[in-house]
Amino acid sequence: xxxxxxxxxxxxxxxxxxxxxxxxxxxxxxxxxxxxxxxxxxxxxxxxxxxxxxxxxxxxxxxxxxxxxxxxxxxxxxxxxxxxxxxxxxxxxxxxxxxxxxxxxxxxxxxxxxxxxxxxxxxxxxxxxxxxxxxxxxxxxxxxxxxxxxxxxxxxxxxxxxxxxxxxxxx
Numbered sequence: 001x002x003x004x005x006x007x008x009x010x011x012x013x014x015x016x017x018x019x020x021x022x023x024x025x026x027x028x029x030x031x032x033x034x035x036x037x038x039x040x041x042x043x044x045x046x047x048x049x050x051x052x053x054x055x056x057x058x059x060x061x062x063x064x065x066x067x068x069x070x071x072x073x074x075x076x077x078x079x080x081x082x083x084x085x086x087x088x089x090x091x092x093x094x095x096x097x098x099x100x101x102x103x104x105x106x107x108x109x110x111x112x113x114x115x116x117x118x119x120x121x122x123x124x125x126x127x128x129x130x131x132x133x134x135x136x137x138x139x140x141x142x143x144x145x146x147x148x149x150x151x152x153x154x155x156x157x158x159x160x161x162x163x164x165x166x167x168x169x170x171x
Contacts, residue, residue: 086113
């Protein structure tokens, strides 16, 4: 599947790092449930990079507020619609699929963003693979990788009409 590559530069990576630190103000710990070599701040960094990449492509702002308990499964809102960005680390997953915790499937739309990031490099790439609706995700397949059941939307089954998503959430 062809993705849309969004390049992030040092100042955008620094901004994502700031967001990740704000979201993860507890001491970093290794999250052994599903990422044995990544701490919580790194996971939050991938999410922030993915959100910034999506926002850059859509030409919109991002929500940097810190909330107790997280964002409740909503990353972007507009025109009464909600979008959740699902980030996947492309160093770990060369062909990522969209995964969502069963109790986190609250948005109207879900976007799969693969993140190519290394702290050794001055830039980062966010690959936007596609999107799906809540109805398609919840009505589709489930998978359990050993840390709880998740909805799964396979990359090749995702929609790629980005103009539709841009129209939905435009302000």
